[in-house]
Amino acid sequence: MDFIFNKKNNIFSKKExxxxxxxxxxxxxxxxxxxxxxxxxxxxxxxxxxxxxxGKIFKNSYNKFxxxxxxxEFIDETIEELKSKNLIKNSLNVLDFGCGKSYLTFAxxxxxxxxxxxxxxxxxxxxxxxxxxxxCNDLVKKLNYDNIxxxxxxIKDFNGEEVDLVFSLHACNNATxxxxxxxxxxxxxxxxxVPCCHHEFYDKISKNKSSPxxxxxxxxxxxxxxxxxxxxxxxxSFRSLALELCGYKVKMVEFIDMEHTPKNILIKAIKSxxxxxxxxxxAEEYNNFKNFFNIEPMLEDLLKIYYKKS
Numbered sequence: 001m002d003f004i005f006n007k008k009n010n011i012f013s014k015k016e017x018x019x020x021x022x023x024x025x026x027x028x029x030x031x032x033x034x035x036x037x038x039x040x041x042x043x044x045x046x047x048x049x050x051x052x053x054x055g056k057i058f059k060n061s062y063n064k065f066x067x068x069x070x071x072x073e074f075i076d077e078t079i080e081e082l083k084s085k086n087l088i089k090n091s092l093n094v095l096d097f098g099c100g101k102s103y104l105t106f107a108x109x110x111x112x113x114x115x116x117x118x119x120x121x122x123x124x125x126x127x128x129x130x131x132x133x134x135x136c137n138d139l140v141k142k143l144n145y146d147n148i149x150x151x152x153x154x155i156k157d158f159n160g161e162e163v164d165l166v167f168s169l170h171a172c173n174n175a176t177x178x179x180x181x182x183x184x185x186x187x188x189x190x191x192x193x194v195p196c197c198h199h200e201f202y203d204k205i206s207k208n209k210s211s212p213x214x215x216x217x218x219x220x221x222x223x224x225x226x227x228x229x230x231x232x233x234x235x236x237s238f239r240s241l242a243l244e245l246c247g248y249k250v251k252m253v254e255f256i257d258m259e260h261t262p263k264n265i266l267i268k269a270i271k272s273x274x275x276x277x278x279x280x281x282x283a284e285e286y287n288n289f290k291n292f293f294n295i296e297p298m299l300e301d302l303l304k305i306y307y308k309k310s
Contacts, residue, residue: 035072035111036065043143044106068107070255074266075108078165078190079116081270087189088164092121095186097155097168097179099125102136104169109148123148126155155182162186168193174200174298180239181302184246191248191269194255195236202231204295211294234293236265241286242299243269245279246306279310 036042038057045051050061057065082088092112096105105125112121127133127150136150151158156178166183168176168191176195183191205213206227214221220230240250248269255266274282290297 034069035076035115036069036107038065042110044110044139047139047143048101048103048106050103064103067255068103071104072107072111074192074253074255074268075111076115078192078268078270079119082164082189085270085272087271090119092116092119092165093161093163094121094123094165094167095158095160095163095182095188096123096125097166097182098175099127099136099150100129100132100169102139102150104167105136105148105150106139106143106145108167109145113145121147124160125150126153126158128152128154155179158182160186162188164189166191166193168195176239177299177302180243180299184303184306189271191243191267193239193267193269194265195232195239195267198232198235200298201235201238201293201295202228204297205231205234205293208294212292213294232265235297236267238286238289238297239267239299240269241282241289242303242307243267244274244282245286245308246303247274247308248272249274274308276310279308283307283310 036045038051039055041053041055042051045057045065046053049058050064051057079088079092094108096102096108099105102125105123109123112119112123125133125136125148127136130152133150133152140148140150155175163183163186166179166186166188168179176193179193180191205211205221208214209221220226236252240252243250249272250267250269253266253268255264290300
């Protein structure tokens with residue numbers, strides 16, 4: 001058997017080193033526990049065609065399955081933050097805008113029912129497509145779920161009671177802005193938005209060739225694919241600043257790995273009580289940001305009545 005010495009002159013065999021390393025690697029490869037786990041019989045996943053009757057996730061559904069679990073992690077973190085700040089107690093009202101086939105809406109119901117039995121809750125999903133809404137309401141009946149309903153309606157026309165959480169996933173272009181407006185109208189304690197299709201800023205930046213942006217970053221403005229990506233980041237940065245001025249503490253985080261979807265930035269906003277000094281700093285940052293691009297975003301017209309005075 002071969003032996004080697006370490007710096008303290010302790011002797012150990014190469015074979016022992018390999019075994020120890022193997023044991024160490026094994027200890028770090030523990031399977032992470034998610035809210036939804038393969039092998040469990042999860043009724044809504046089966047009904048939505050993501051899981052087989054024996055609990056196996058279909059091969060072409062793994063990305064969606066990971067996305068749903070990541071979403072529930074954010075929901076759990078958000079609820080804990082709302083509780084710690086005394087923004088909610090033992091009830092939760094949720095509005096999901098642009099719910100589509102409602103993978104995430106049904107996942108939220110499952111999570112609240114199974115893991116948050118300390119809460120009472122109500123969930124409303126909105127979508128413009130009647131056939132989608134009919135599908136979701138039919139599924140609610142088949143699953144025998146309560147306190148959840150789906151409405152065929154534009155979010156601009158929704159007039160309900162105050163909500164605790166507004167969620168908007170992949171709402172196209174300015175539809176995200178209208179979901180932010182509705183969240184403010186409903187005095188939402190928290191907002192989770194994953195925007196999509198940022199056309200407005202791309203069009204306005206590309207046509208504003210006299211702006212300081214073009215003077216300093218011409219190489220980006222004259223390359224379409226670069227400008228498209230840059231406009232995406234710029235739009236969501238502006239949304240973040242606008243929400244800060246409305247009295248929210250905002251974070252932008254990666255919703256799901258880029259390899260699964262390029263639409264992966266989640267804007268997380270929690271109602272806060274910012275100081276006048278903080279608001280003044282954010283207002284200055286906001287104005288500098290806007291002046292640099294020399295544009296007037298539609299979002300400002302929508303939200304400016306909710307901007308806090310510094």
